[in-house]
Amino acid sequence: MEQPTGHPRRWQILGVMVFSLLAIVLDNTILNVALKVISDPEAGLGATQSQLEWAINSYTLVFAGLLFTFGVLGDRFGRRRMLQVGMVLFGLASLASAYSQDPTQLIFARAAMGLGGAAVMPATLAIISNVFAPEERGKAIGIWAGGVGLAIAVGPITGGVLLEHFWWGSVFLVNVPVVIISFLLIAFLVPESRNPDKAQLDPLGVLLSIIGLVGVVYGIIKGGELGTVTNPEVWVPTLAGVAVLVAFVWHERRTAHPAFDVRYFAIPKFSTAVASVGLVFFSMMGVMFFLAFYLQIVKGYSPLQAGALVLPFAAAQIIFSPLSAQMVRRFGGKVVATVSLVVVAGSLASYTLLQVDTSIWVFEIIGFVQGAAMANINPPATEAVMSSLPREKAGVGSAMTNTVRQVGGALGVAILGSLLSATYRTNVAGSLTVLPENLRHAAGESITATMGAAQALGPNGVSLVAPAKQAFMDGMHLTALCGAVVALIGAAVVAKWLPGKPTVATLAARPENKEPAVV
Secondary structure: OOOOOOOOOHHHHHHHHHHHHHHHHHHHHHHHHHHHHHHOOOOOOOOOHHHHHHHHHHHHHHHHHHHHHHHHHHHHHOHHHHHHHHHHHHHHHHHHHHOOOOHHHHHHHHHHHHHHHHHHHHHHHHHHHHHOOHHHHHHHHHHHHHHHHHHHHHHHHHHHHHHHHOOOOHHHHOHHHHHHHHHHHHHHHOOOOOOOOOOOOOHHHHHHHHHHHHHHHHHHHHHHHHOOOOOHHHHHHHHHHHHHHHHHHHHHHHOOOOOOOHHHHHOHHHHHHHHHHHHHHHHHHHHHHHHHHHHHHHOOOOHHHHHHHOHHHHHHHHHHOOOHHHHHHHHOHHHHHHHHHHHHHHHHHHHHHOOOOOOHHHHHHHHHHHHHHHHOOHHHHHHHHHHOOOHHHHHHHHHHHHHHHHHHHHHHHHHHHHHHHHHHHHHHHHHHHHOOHHHHHHHOOOHHHHHHHHHHHHHHHHHHHHHHHHHHHHHHHHHHHHHHHHHHHHHHHHHHHOOOOOOHHHHHHOHHHOOOOOO
16 A cells, blocks of 8 residues: 655644644643742742642643543544644633632632643644654654653743743733634644544543542542541542542443553553653652752742753753654664663652752753653654554544553652652651641641741741751652652563564554555
8 A cells, every 4th residue: 555645734734733732731831830839828829739739630630531532532523623622721721720719729720721631632643643654753753742842941931931020820821822823823724634433432431530530649649748548538539549440441441432442552562652651751740840849949049040940851852852763763662762761760860969059050960861861752652652553543542642641640740749748747847846736737738838837937937947948858859769760660661561673574564554644
């Protein structure tokens, strides 16, 4: 069968897809810079650490739970149409987030943003896979991933500038013009595409996945908040969530139209690539959660300065993501992904070198190395997933990859964030005796709360500052080490099961080389 040559406007379409993705990724990187301000009771909403975790995870859980459904909807009703619907939903939810009056409203508005994001993300990659020929797709996906790196670079700086001059809600309001421009570009440039086979929806599977994930994450975050796992508020929702997820897997294996087709995991290349993405995002998101507090509270940088200090990580993503396809062609996906995961693990472990008075240049070097390694994990893993499936299943492959990525990130924030919270609470407890007994529990929940209590005490609170910073560093070191271990597990999985450098015969047998493009 003759190989498809790709859509004549494919490179312009790729640019539109990258721009559409900017708002989705931009929001998360901006939010990381804004966490400290949102936790401030005067300048922000006075959100606790657990509420901040939920502000992140309410988005990612809805995003992950509905990705596959929106992938199917896009395959059935049109990917361009679903992309436009997602952009509108995301823009409206961004407005709601910007004008939230309390942490609870912000959490629900962020969940609504996840709804829009779930419609956008699978559509972008599915459209790319359908307008590019197989021989160009790896390069296109690398550029797409480089666009993610660009958003990571723009996000913190943009957030810092906005927080220097405007109120905290501006970090969400900035999404609106991006959404409007993207909507118009999609309408004029992007062709409609769909899967000719009409797949059915699985509302029960979607419901079970969201209930199960929310139960597990709620229990984990509650454990960090209370500093124990024996409290029924911790283990009851966690076990209930696990039970629901078991029921979800059982249902997905038996239904004819699964929301998340677990049977694809029987393909070694697919399951290994997806697992590596999930594990690395577990590590990265869990560790990135504490970096904003390290830079802004421990080191004392402003939001704008903190945003600028993340630039080396982002710059490395921009530089190395477009080159990843060439690396995979030369050395094979197994070697590239394994070495990159080992480097990520080493970078995360290197955060244990940081102390309160460590030169910021050490942080910058670690960030650049980590960004370069991350740039060489996502594109080859994504390409491995997409090449494991027929082209008409592009939306399915994209949705499954991003579902695992988001679930891994949500669990990373929940588990590693709770570990940080519990460690901090234990280590700072002895220093809180200067506070009235009824205030000690709340003041020990996070370094933000402790610093607020120290400021309220005036000169008498100075003695809390150094112990609070050291307690945070101890928790940060333990969290970073746990993230490094998870990344090493990912490296072992890839080294064991991801296929090596493909031969000519293997390339000819790939599913996407056997199916015509749907444009």
